[in-house]
Amino acid sequence: MSKERTSAVPAAPAYVPTDADFAFDTTIDITTDRNYASQGFWKGVFMRFFKSVRAVIGLVIIGIIIILALIGPHMNSYGYSDIQSVTDPETGKEVTARSMPPHVPWLHKLTTGESYDDPFAEETFLFGTDSMGRDLWTRVWYGARVSLLIAFVTIFIDMIIGMSFGLISGFFGGVADAVMQRFVEVANSIPRLVIVGVLATFMPKGIVLVIVALLLTEWIGMSKIARAEMLKIKGQEYIMASRTLGAGNWRIIFIDILPNTIGPIITQMMFSIPTAIFTEAFLSFVGVGIMLPQCSVGSLIEDGFNNITTLPYQIVPPILVLAFLMLAFNFVGDGLREALAPRIEDM
Amino acid sequence: MADKILEINNLDITFSTTAGPVHAIRGVNIDLERGETVAVVGESGSGKSVVMKTVMGILAGNAAINRGEILFRYKQDNGETVEVDILKKDKKWIRKNINGRRIAMIFQDPMTSLDPTMTIGKQLMEGMIMHLGITRQEAAERAVRLLEEVGITEPGRRMKQYPHQLSGGMRQRIVIAMAISCNPDLLICDEPTTALDVTIQARILELIKKLQAVHGISVIYITHDLGVVAKVADYVNVMYAGxxxxxxxxxxxxxxxxxxxxxxxxxxxxxxxxxxxxxxxxxxxxxxxxxxxxxxxxxxxxxxxxxxxxxxxxxxxxxxxxxxxxxxxxxxxxxxxxxxxxxxxxxxxxxxxxxxxxxxx
Amino acid sequence: MAANYNAEPILKVEHMSQHFKINSAFTVKAVDDVSFEIYPGETYGLVGESGSGKTTIGRGIIRLYDPTGGKITFKGADITGRLNRETSQLLRTKMQMIFQDPMASLNPRKKIGDIIGEGLDIHHMYRTKEERKEHIDGILKKVGLAVEHYDRYPYQFSGGQRQRVGIARALIMNPELIIADECISALDVSIQAQVVNLMKDIQEETGTAYLFIAHDLSMVKYISDRIGVLHLGKMLETGTTDEIFSRPLHPYTKSLLSAIPSPNPRVEKARTAVEYDYETSGIDYGKGSLTLVEGTHYVHGTAEEVRKWTSESAG
The missing domain is CATH 3.40.50.300 (P-loop containing nucleotide triphosphate hydrolases)
Structure with missing residues (x-):
C-alpha cells in the first residue's frame, strides 16, 4: 500500500529563513493556556439584533413615537385640553375652531396660492381639531404619552409579580407548584372584560382602573415564561454545582437562575407592551378608560370613530400611532428573540 | 493505476460571524482512492467536519469558499466515469445527484438522521424510491435485505417500528442501512460511534468495514479518537487549526x-x-x-x-x-x-x- | 501522596439503593444494593454503560438525590437522611463534584472568577476582596489557565478549558473527596489526557480522594487504584485495578475490557470485541451476591457461577 500522493505538494514559503531561525524558541510559555474567544455575549446579541432589518425598523419607529410623545405636545402653544377660539374682529363673537380639517397656512399657500380666509388664518393645526375645538396634534402625542406610560408602568410591575410567581412556582415544584398553577389557571380563565366589569362597579372609571385591570391579567404570561425558564434551568449541571457547594434556595433562584431568564423575559415584555397598549385603547374605546378632558390613543380613536362618517380625518392619526406602536414592538420582540436564541456560531 | 474518487485541493474557507471573519479552513488537501479508507483526525474546532460538510454541499450560509476545488469522480449508470467539481455545483444539483445517492453520511447522533415521526421502513424506502426510481414493492424488499445485512434481527417487525423504540446501537445500524441503501460510492462517517456505549462501538466499526468490503465503498472517517483510526483507516490525515x-x-x-x-x-x-x-x-x-x-x-x-x-x-x-x-x-x-x-x-x-x-x- | 488503606475509609457506601417511581405499578431500580468504600487519597473508578446507575450513585452520595435506602458515611458522619448544620457544612465543603458536560456545568451569565469563587462566597471564606481575588488567581494558575481569564465568560472557552474551570471550582474548597462524574467523556482524547494529568497532579499535591465515574475503562485504568464495574444498577465486580485487569471474572467486565481500543493499528485491526447481552447471557443479577474471590477482588454471581468463572480464568 504505497501509492504516490501527488496532491500534497510542498508550497514554497514566501519568507526565506536563515539558519538563526532554526533555534528553539524559548519565549513561548506552554504551561499557561491564554486562549479565549474575544466576543462577549451581549455584543453578539446586539450585532445579531441590528442585523435584522425588521428589528431595526421597529426600534426606529418606537424611538420616533417616544420622542414625539415627549416633545410633540410642546411643539406649539396649545394645551391638550385647551379649546381653541378667537374673537371674530368683525362680529365680536367668540369663534371656536371646531372640527377643522388639517390646517397648515404655508402648505395651503403653497398649493393654492392663497391664504386661509377663516379666523384662524395664521394658526397651524397639523392634524386638524376635534369636535370640541382642541388641537389634535397636541392631543395625539399627549395621548400616546399616556398610553405608553400606562403600558410601561403596568408591564414593569407585572414583570416583577409574574417573575417572582413563576420562578418560585417552578423552583419548588410539587405541592407548591400545583397550587400556584391551579391559581394561575383560574385567574387566566376569567375573561378580562368580566374583571373590568367587576372593577368598574366599585372603582371610578379612569386611568387607575385601566392600570389595575392590566395588572390583574398581564402578569400571567410573564409567570408562565418565568416558570418554563426555571424548569429548564433548574436541572442544569451548573445549578447542581451550586447545590453541591451548599448554595441556599434563594441564592440559587435569584443569583444563579434569575440572570439566565432575563433574555426571554425581556422578549416577553416586548410582546406584552403592545397588548397593554391595545387593552388600554380598548377599555378607553368602550368608555371605561381614560376620561375627558384627558386622552389616550384609545379615547382619541373613540372620538374619531363617533365622527368617522362626517370627519374621517380625526381617526387617522391615533389609529396610525396605535398600529405603528403594536407593529414596532412586535418587530423588536421578534428580533430580540432571534438575537437571544442560544446558538453555536454555525461552522 | 491511480483511481482517485475524491480529490480536495487547496480548500480555503472563511466564516463570517458576528465576532468577525473566522478563517476555519486554511488550504486543505485530501486524496481518497477508490475502495480505501481515509481518516481525518483532529480536535474539535480543527475544521474536520467543515471539510466534510463542504464535500456534502451542506455548508452553513455564512461560509465563503475563498479557493480550492473538490473533484469527485463517479461512474454513471451507463458506466461512464464523470468528474465534477462539487464547489462549482449549486446546492439543488448536489442534493439531487450527490447527497444520499453518490455520497452518504453517517453522523455521531443517529437521531439527527432519523425522523422520529416516521417508521423505520418508510424512512429506508423513501431514499431508494427517490434516488433509484424503483417501485414501493421493490424498495420494501430491498429494505428488509438491508436491515438483515446490518445485523438487525426480525427486520420485518422493525420496519414498522419508530426510532424511539430502538436502542442507540440499533438506530446507528438503521442509519448505516439508510446510508448504503442507494449504493453510494463514498461514505463519510462523522464520529459514528462517539455517542454509543463502548461495547457497541467496536461492533459498529466492524459492520462498516464489512459493508465497505462487500460493496466496494470508499470511506472517510472524521474522528478525534485514534483507537477508531487504528481500527479502520488505510491513510490518516492529521488536521490542526484548519x-x-x-x-x-x-x-x-x-x-x-x-x-x-x-x-x-x-x-x-x-x-x-x-x-x-x-x-x-x-x-x-x-x-x-x-x-x-x-x-x-x-x-x-x-x-x-x-x-x-x-x-x-x-x-x-x-x-x-x-x-x-x-x-x-x-x-x-x-x-x-x-x-x-x-x-x-x-x-x-x-x-x-x-x-x-x-x-x- | 498515595492512598492510605490503613486509615478509616473517607467514604463508606453501604447497601445504597435508589428507586425512581415511574407510576404506581412501575418502579425503576436505578441503583440496587451497592456497597463500596473509598480511602483517603485513593481513586476509585466506577465504570458502566449508560443506564447502569453510575451517575445516580455519584449524585446520591453528594445528596443531589435522596437515596431510597442504605447508609452513606463521609468522614465518620452519616450523610443520609436529614442533615444538621454541621454535617451539611462538612458535605458541602469537603466533598465536591466535577460534572460531565463542560457546556452545561458553568453558569453562562457568570464570570469565570465568580464561578470559581462561588464556594468562597457561600461559605464566607475570605475577609477582603483582595484575599478572594488572590485565592481565585492562585487556583486559575494551578489548573493551567491565565489570570486574565478571571473576567471572561464560559462561552468564550473551549471544552477542555471549561472543564479546568469546573475542577478549579471544586478545588478551591480544599475537598477531601471529589466525585468526577464522566468529567472527561465529552472531551477530545487529547484533552482528556490533559484533564486526567491535572487531576493526578492535584491528588499528589492535596491528597484528595476521587470517585472517578466513567463509561469506558481506558482512562479509568490509568487513573484508578481500585475499580468497580456497574451494570443495570448492580455492582458486578470490584477490586484493585490490577485484579480487574489481570483477571476479569464477570462476562460483562470481560466485554468492557475487550472494548478498549488500542492505538496500535496492527493489533486493533485484528481485534474483535466480546459481546455481552444480559438477556441472552443466562445470568440473573437478582439471584447472585457479591462474593470474595481473593484479596479485595469481589464478583457478583451465584456460588456456581463464581466457581465456573474462577476456574475458567485459572485455566
Whole structure:
C-alpha cells in the first residue's frame, strides 16, 4: 500500500529563513493556556439584533413615537385640553375652531396660492381639531404619552409579580407548584372584560382602573415564561454545582437562575407592551378608560370613530400611532428573540 | 493505476460571524482512492467536519469558499466515469445527484438522521424510491435485505417500528442501512460511534468495514479518537487549526510520526501497558481562528517550537512517498528532535505486541 | 501522596439503593444494593454503560438525590437522611463534584472568577476582596489557565478549558473527596489526557480522594487504584485495578475490557470485541451476591457461577 500522493505538494514559503531561525524558541510559555474567544455575549446579541432589518425598523419607529410623545405636545402653544377660539374682529363673537380639517397656512399657500380666509388664518393645526375645538396634534402625542406610560408602568410591575410567581412556582415544584398553577389557571380563565366589569362597579372609571385591570391579567404570561425558564434551568449541571457547594434556595433562584431568564423575559415584555397598549385603547374605546378632558390613543380613536362618517380625518392619526406602536414592538420582540436564541456560531 | 474518487485541493474557507471573519479552513488537501479508507483526525474546532460538510454541499450560509476545488469522480449508470467539481455545483444539483445517492453520511447522533415521526421502513424506502426510481414493492424488499445485512434481527417487525423504540446501537445500524441503501460510492462517517456505549462501538466499526468490503465503498472517517483510526483507516490525515499537518499511511502515522502534534495525540491515548506516572499531552487548547494565524499555528503548544515557527508557515516536508508533515523540525537546518522518549518506548512496545499476536495489516 | 488503606475509609457506601417511581405499578431500580468504600487519597473508578446507575450513585452520595435506602458515611458522619448544620457544612465543603458536560456545568451569565469563587462566597471564606481575588488567581494558575481569564465568560472557552474551570471550582474548597462524574467523556482524547494529568497532579499535591465515574475503562485504568464495574444498577465486580485487569471474572467486565481500543493499528485491526447481552447471557443479577474471590477482588454471581468463572480464568 504505497501509492504516490501527488496532491500534497510542498508550497514554497514566501519568507526565506536563515539558519538563526532554526533555534528553539524559548519565549513561548506552554504551561499557561491564554486562549479565549474575544466576543462577549451581549455584543453578539446586539450585532445579531441590528442585523435584522425588521428589528431595526421597529426600534426606529418606537424611538420616533417616544420622542414625539415627549416633545410633540410642546411643539406649539396649545394645551391638550385647551379649546381653541378667537374673537371674530368683525362680529365680536367668540369663534371656536371646531372640527377643522388639517390646517397648515404655508402648505395651503403653497398649493393654492392663497391664504386661509377663516379666523384662524395664521394658526397651524397639523392634524386638524376635534369636535370640541382642541388641537389634535397636541392631543395625539399627549395621548400616546399616556398610553405608553400606562403600558410601561403596568408591564414593569407585572414583570416583577409574574417573575417572582413563576420562578418560585417552578423552583419548588410539587405541592407548591400545583397550587400556584391551579391559581394561575383560574385567574387566566376569567375573561378580562368580566374583571373590568367587576372593577368598574366599585372603582371610578379612569386611568387607575385601566392600570389595575392590566395588572390583574398581564402578569400571567410573564409567570408562565418565568416558570418554563426555571424548569429548564433548574436541572442544569451548573445549578447542581451550586447545590453541591451548599448554595441556599434563594441564592440559587435569584443569583444563579434569575440572570439566565432575563433574555426571554425581556422578549416577553416586548410582546406584552403592545397588548397593554391595545387593552388600554380598548377599555378607553368602550368608555371605561381614560376620561375627558384627558386622552389616550384609545379615547382619541373613540372620538374619531363617533365622527368617522362626517370627519374621517380625526381617526387617522391615533389609529396610525396605535398600529405603528403594536407593529414596532412586535418587530423588536421578534428580533430580540432571534438575537437571544442560544446558538453555536454555525461552522 | 491511480483511481482517485475524491480529490480536495487547496480548500480555503472563511466564516463570517458576528465576532468577525473566522478563517476555519486554511488550504486543505485530501486524496481518497477508490475502495480505501481515509481518516481525518483532529480536535474539535480543527475544521474536520467543515471539510466534510463542504464535500456534502451542506455548508452553513455564512461560509465563503475563498479557493480550492473538490473533484469527485463517479461512474454513471451507463458506466461512464464523470468528474465534477462539487464547489462549482449549486446546492439543488448536489442534493439531487450527490447527497444520499453518490455520497452518504453517517453522523455521531443517529437521531439527527432519523425522523422520529416516521417508521423505520418508510424512512429506508423513501431514499431508494427517490434516488433509484424503483417501485414501493421493490424498495420494501430491498429494505428488509438491508436491515438483515446490518445485523438487525426480525427486520420485518422493525420496519414498522419508530426510532424511539430502538436502542442507540440499533438506530446507528438503521442509519448505516439508510446510508448504503442507494449504493453510494463514498461514505463519510462523522464520529459514528462517539455517542454509543463502548461495547457497541467496536461492533459498529466492524459492520462498516464489512459493508465497505462487500460493496466496494470508499470511506472517510472524521474522528478525534485514534483507537477508531487504528481500527479502520488505510491513510490518516492529521488536521490542526484548519490545515492538514501530517499525512501518511496508517503505519507511518502510528509507528513513525513526525509532527509534534501527532506525537501528542498518540501519547495522549493510554494503551493498556501505560504505567508512566503522567501521560505526555499537548498543553493548552486549540487556537481561536478569529485571529489570523502567523507562522505555525501549533507553535504556542509546541514544546519543540523554533524561532522560525512564529515567522513563517512550515511547508509540507516529504518523508516518504506517502508521508508528509508540515513542521519546521524536518528542515535540514533545524536541530535534530526525536519523538519523546515515552512515545518511542510505546511504539517499540506496540510493534512487539503486534509481532506477538502475529497481527498483520 | 498515595492512598492510605490503613486509615478509616473517607467514604463508606453501604447497601445504597435508589428507586425512581415511574407510576404506581412501575418502579425503576436505578441503583440496587451497592456497597463500596473509598480511602483517603485513593481513586476509585466506577465504570458502566449508560443506564447502569453510575451517575445516580455519584449524585446520591453528594445528596443531589435522596437515596431510597442504605447508609452513606463521609468522614465518620452519616450523610443520609436529614442533615444538621454541621454535617451539611462538612458535605458541602469537603466533598465536591466535577460534572460531565463542560457546556452545561458553568453558569453562562457568570464570570469565570465568580464561578470559581462561588464556594468562597457561600461559605464566607475570605475577609477582603483582595484575599478572594488572590485565592481565585492562585487556583486559575494551578489548573493551567491565565489570570486574565478571571473576567471572561464560559462561552468564550473551549471544552477542555471549561472543564479546568469546573475542577478549579471544586478545588478551591480544599475537598477531601471529589466525585468526577464522566468529567472527561465529552472531551477530545487529547484533552482528556490533559484533564486526567491535572487531576493526578492535584491528588499528589492535596491528597484528595476521587470517585472517578466513567463509561469506558481506558482512562479509568490509568487513573484508578481500585475499580468497580456497574451494570443495570448492580455492582458486578470490584477490586484493585490490577485484579480487574489481570483477571476479569464477570462476562460483562470481560466485554468492557475487550472494548478498549488500542492505538496500535496492527493489533486493533485484528481485534474483535466480546459481546455481552444480559438477556441472552443466562445470568440473573437478582439471584447472585457479591462474593470474595481473593484479596479485595469481589464478583457478583451465584456460588456456581463464581466457581465456573474462577476456574475458567485459572485455566
Amino acid at each position: 490545515k492538514i499537518v501530517e499525512v501518511g499511511n496508517i503505519e507511518e502515522i502510528f509507528y513513525e510520526p513526525k509532527h509534534p502534534y501527532t506525537w501528542g495525540l498518540l501519547s495522549a491515548m493510554p494503551d493498556l501497558e501505560t504505567d508512566d506516572a503522567r501521560l505526555y499531552t499537548i498543553p493548552g487548547s486549540p487556537p481561536n481562528l478569529l485571529h489570523e494565524v502567523k507562522g505555525d499555528a501549533f507553535a504556542p503548544r509546541n514544546r519543540y517550537a523554533l524561532k522560525i515557527d512564529s515567522i513563517a508557515e512550515p511547508p509540507m516536508f516529504q518523508i516518504t512517498k506517502t508521508h508528509f508533515a508540515a513542521t519546521w523540525l524536518l528542515d535540514p537546518r533545524a536541530p535534530k528532535v526525536e519523538m519523546p522518549e515515552e512515545l518511542k518506548k510505546r511504539v517499540a512496545r506496540m510493534l512487539k505486541e503486534a509481532d506477538r499476536n502475529g497481527g498483520q495489516l
